[in-house]
Amino acid sequence: MYLDDPVHALAAVTHAAPYDYYRRLAAGPPLSFDARLNCWLATGVAGVQAVLEHADCRVRPTGMAVPENLVGTSCGAIFAELVRMNEGARHTVPKQVLARVLGQVDLVRLHQSTLQIAHDHIPGNAVDLHNAMFELPLFAMAGLLGFAPAQWPQLAAWTRDFVACLSPLSNSDQLAGAQLAAASLLQRFQLLLREPVPDSLLANLIGLLSQTCEATAGLVGNAVLALRAHGVLCAQLSADPALWPAMLREVSRHDPSIHNTRRYTACPVEIGGLALPAGQMILVVLASACHDAAAYAEPGRFMLQRPLVPVPGYGHGRHACPGQQLAQTMAAACMQAWCETLAAMPLRWSYQPSLNARIPVFMPGDVS
Numbered sequence: 001m002y003l004d005d006p007v008h009a010l011a012a013v014t015h016a017a018p019y020d021y022y023r024r025l026a027a028g029p030p031l032s033f034d035a036r037l038n039c040w041l042a043t044g045v046a047g048v049q050a051v052l053e054h055a056d057c058r059v060r061p062t063g064m065a066v067p068e069n070l071v072g073t074s075c076g077a078i079f080a081e082l083v084r085m086n087e088g089a090r091h092t093v094p095k096q097v098l099a100r101v102l103g104q105v106d107l108v109r110l111h112q113s114t115l116q117i118a119h120d121h122i123p124g125n126a127v128d129l130h131n132a133m134f135e136l137p138l139f140a141m142a143g144l145l146g147f148a149p150a151q152w153p154q155l156a157a158w159t160r161d162f163v164a165c166l167s168p169l170s171n172s173d174q175l176a177g178a179q180l181a182a183a184s185l186l187q188r189f190q191l192l193l194r195e196p197v198p199d200s201l202l203a204n205l206i207g208l209l210s211q212t213c214e215a216t217a218g219l220v221g222n223a224v225l226a227l228r229a230h231g232v233l234c235a236q237l238s239a240d241p242a243l244w245p246a247m248l249r250e251v252s253r254h255d256p257s258i259h260n261t262r263r264y265t266a267c268p269v270e271i272g273g274l275a276l277p278a279g280q281m282i283l284v285v286l287a288s289a290c291h292d293a294a295a296y297a298e299p300g301r302f303m304l305q306r307p308l309v310p311v312p313g314y315g316h317g318r319h320a321c322p323g324q325q326l327a328q329t330m331a332a333a334c335m336q337a338w339c340e341t342l343a344a345m346p347l348r349w350s351y352q353p354s355l356n357a358r359i360p361v362f363m364p365g366d367v368s
């Protein structure tokens, strides 16, 4: 352990400079027990893939489909149906529907419409930027789902309130706000669809907004930081806008917005020669796989031209993110519209408290 290292993998998510630590994790054993966190860590491409591919490593602990504090609530009703939180048949069929629907989205049109919305909402200062990086992808997604522009700000506000129920760090006020937001979102989607639809569909439509929210805000925020850290990028991208997708892809690898996910052993399992009993939690450190030298040459360097290999920050295997192309497209459009303004904007930042997501909180002022 080095002096400046985060104290553990969960603290790395919001640490100022965690990537040396992640690279060392990636170079170590793929699976190890962390006594401080009292759970297993799956690290590097090999560890992450082995766990995410394992049939008995599940997204929820056995017998606890919904976190205890959400049981019997509107948030719990949505949570229980999300493909992200289900396995087996309850996962496979809705997952196929989602993948088909999202796969049919015309990405060129989504890019154009997001670019237009982002041009109409150029952030004037750091606080505007912070709100815009959450709101703009949600506006674009709400538009895609068929909501009228007048409804977008309210939907974005409810979604931002709703996602608080997904974080163990939320306080009781935030949880109460999440319940109100969940009920409002359910009602608004019912109105949009006009006819009764299964709860699972309704929940997963709301899931499209909630899954867009923080992860894409983090992607945009981390892209802003990359732009400022690498002075030549703005001119390079303005001269050749076709490079924007590569820029967002490299941000997703170099400074990803989602650092961790979790799996729970449903029965005794063997992974990489290690025997794990049932009921174990495995912290799957996606960010360490993003910096694995076995998969990426000079992983610490920000490089626009990298071979096209999958980005671990979007997961892997049966629960891999079906929204990756949408997120990259929406974030690229926002950055393209805001690039010139961002280059000159006085900014300081810290990171939003989180155990999984790396999302800068922008504030006025300059880094001294």
Ligand code: HEM
Pocket: 059, 083, 084, 085, 095, 098, 102, 207, 208, 209, 211, 212, 215, 216, 219, 257, 258, 261, 262, 286, 312, 313, 314, 315, 316, 318, 319, 320, 321, 322, 323, 324, 326, 327, 328
């Ligand atoms: C930068 C933005 C995003 C990142 C970094 C991200 C990351 C991830 C990751 C890591 C997973 C896998 C979780 C696990 O295996 O435990 C996931 C799943 C998922 N994501 Fe994303 N995501 C992003 C944006 C989106 C967007 C825009 C959508 C919707 C349009 C979306 C929809 C989903 C869904 C539905 C799942 C669950 C898939 C399943 O369990 O079968 N994501 N995402």
